[in-house]
Amino acid sequence: MQQPDHTEATEPAAGHAEAAEHAGEHAGEGFNAGEVIIEHVANSSFEHPILHLPPLFGIDFSVTKHVFMLLLVATAVFLLITTAVRRYLRQDRLVPSGFMNALEFIVEFIRDSIVRPNVGAKYVRTWAPLVLTFFVFILGANVIGLIPIFEVVGLIDHYVLHTGEHSLVKNIIHGGTTATGNFNVTAALATITFVSIIVAGTLAHGFIKHWINLVPHGLAWPLYILLIPIEVMGMFVKPFALTMRLAANMTGGHIAILAILSFVFIFTEQFSAAAGIAVGIGASIPLAVGINALEIIIVFVQAYVFTLLSAVFIGMAINVHH
Amino acid sequence: MPGERESFVAGSLRHLQDNIRRAGPAATASYSLIGAIVLLGGSGHLIDRWQGTEPWGLLAGLLAGLVVGFYELAKTVWKRN
Numbered sequence: 001m002q003q004p005d006h007t008e009a010t011e012p013a014a015g016h017a018e019a020a021e022h023a024g025e026h027a028g029e030g031f032n033a034g035e036v037i038i039e040h041v042a043n044s045s046f047e048h049p050i051l052h053l054p055p056l057f058g059i060d061f062s063v064t065k066h067v068f069m070l071l072l073v074a075t076a077v078f079l080l081i082t083t084a085v086r087r088y089l090r091q092d093r094l095v096p097s098g099f100m101n102a103l104e105f106i107v108e109f110i111r112d113s114i115v116r117p118n119v120g121a122k123y124v125r126t127w128a129p130l131v132l133t134f135f136v137f138i139l140g141a142n143v144i145g146l147i148p149i150f151e152v153v154g155l156i157d158h159y160v161l162h163t164g165e166h167s168l169v170k171n172i173i174h175g176g177t178t179a180t181g182n183f184n185v186t187a188a189l190a191t192i193t194f195v196s197i198i199v200a201g202t203l204a205h206g207f208i209k210h211w212i213n214l215v216p217h218g219l220a221w222p223l224y225i226l227l228i229p230i231e232v233m234g235m236f237v238k239p240f241a242l243t244m245r246l247a248a249n250m251t252g253g254h255i256a257i258l259a260i261l262s263f264v265f266i267f268t269e270q271f272s273a274a275a276g277i278a279v280g281i282g283a284s285i286p287l288a289v290g291i292n293a294l295e296i297i298i299v300f301v302q303a304y305v306f307t308l309l310s311a312v313f314i315g316m317a318i319n320v321h322h
Numbered sequence: 323m324p325g326e327r328e329s330f331v332a333g334s335l336r337h338l339q340d341n342i343r344r345a346g347p348a349a350t351a352s353y354s355l356i357g358a359i360v361l362l363g364g365s366g367h368l369i370d371r372w373q374g375t376e377p378w379g380l381l382a383g384l385l386a387g388l389v390v391g392f393y394e395l396a397k398t399v400w401k402r403n
Contacts (some may be wrong), residue, residue: 113339233362233390234354241350241357304342305349312350 031269033262041254043182044175050168065175066182073140073179081136110135114308118315123204127314130196134189135307138180142250142299145178146292180302181250183243190239193310197238201317213320238313242306249302253295260287351398355391362387 044050044065051063063071081103088100096104115128154173163169179185201210214231215224263284268276366383370376 109339230390230393233358233386234394237354237358237361237390237394238350240361241353244357244360245353308342309350309353312347 031262031265033259033266036262037255037258039174040258041176041178041181041251044171048171048174050171065172065177066179066185068172069141069144069177069179070185073137073144076144077136077140106135107132110307114304114311118308118311119200120315120319123200123318126203127196127200127311130192131307131311131314134192134310135303138189138246138306139300139303141180141185142178142303145176145181145250145254146295146299147177150177176251176254178250178254180246181254183247186243186247187239189246189306190242193242193313194236194239196310197235197313197317200314204318205320210317213317238309242309246302246306249298253291253298257288257291257295260284260291347398351395354394358391358394359384359387362390 049062049064050068053061053063055061080099084100084103088096110132111124111128115131116124119127150173153169157163157169157173161169176182198210201213204210205213214235215227219227261284264276264280267279363380363384366379366381366386368379369383370379373379
């Protein structure tokens with residue numbers, strides 16, 4: 001028993017020098033940076049969802065990581081805000097304090113400096129709730145993506161729990177945490193904007209007048225043959241731009257951080273553990289911290305830009321200037 | 323002194339708000355330009371793959387994307403003047 005064990009243990013050690021030489025040729029054979037990054041950014045696999053649900057009308061309703069994050073964000077935002085508002089309404093004095101104060105600042109900011117200038121005083125009360133919901137939800141989803149909850153769960157699982165291959169804990173760990181980094185999520189949000197543009201135009205001008213308002217009037221008729229298709233395509237381009245920007249920004253930031261951190265492992269594999277640690281302390285960690293700080297700003301700016309552009313588009317349908 | 327500091331913060335915030343508000347239409351235009359090219363070029367490419375009409379769908383899509391994108395850009399610029 002002793003002898004075979006010993007040879008087996010030395011064989012990999014002897015092959016290690018060879019492997020290190022080969023590592024130069026096949027970079028990333030042991031540590032595949034691309035795979036690790038995609039695993040941390042993309043949705044979890046459809047074969048092993050967190051919660052398996054039967055398909056309804058041919059649509060698979062199984063809960064994957066991003067769906068789970070969506071539900072988590074929606075529940076967290078709903079509970080946080082309703083409890084804060086309820087507590088505020090129950091108290092005697094009308095001066096908000098603590099979290100409610102911050103919430104009131106956000107509400108006033110969205111209403112007075114995003115919705116009112118774009119939509120106009122007449123329709124502020126109609127569209128401020130939607131735009132505010134957009135802002136709070138996107139901000140919540142973006143911020144939760146920056147908090148390493150599942151990495152901590154993964155560490156606990158690795159050292160303490162040791163759950164099985166496809167257990168609930170393992171399924172929760174896999175996949176990206178930023179729901180707004182998924183194009184399907186942002187496409188759904190942009191679809192809401194798309195529909196509300198039409199609803200806003202219809203409410204303000206009537207259904208037929210809204211479509212007439214899309215093209216500038218008072219031009220020679222041959223121009224309309226050109227302009228109408230362009231305007232119709234432009235109608236779809238605006239929500240698409242919203243979709244693309246939010247998802248790409250959220251995914252891009254995470255990819256940058258992960259790519260910089262994977263230098264540590266690449267250098268360890270190519271040279272030595274000391275080189276990996278040196279690169280980590282000297283370059284990767286300071287850079288990753290810097291990009292994380294930038295991400296905190298981006299998280300706010302992207303939520304802001306999405307709501308601002310939604311308000312601008314809704315306002316364009318309401319206040320038609322020619 | 324605290325009052326002065328607060329007014330400085332408030333002033334910066336107001337200026338930031340102001341700048342972002344004025345940047346809104348510009349952001350719309352720039353993103354519509356790229357979005358139009360990507361969306362219509364992408365749809366052209368998909369039509370190519372579906373119908374096997376390489377490379378005409380992609381070319382037509384990119385051209386349409388350019389036209390739509392620049393039209394949106396031009397509309398923003400006209401509105402501001």
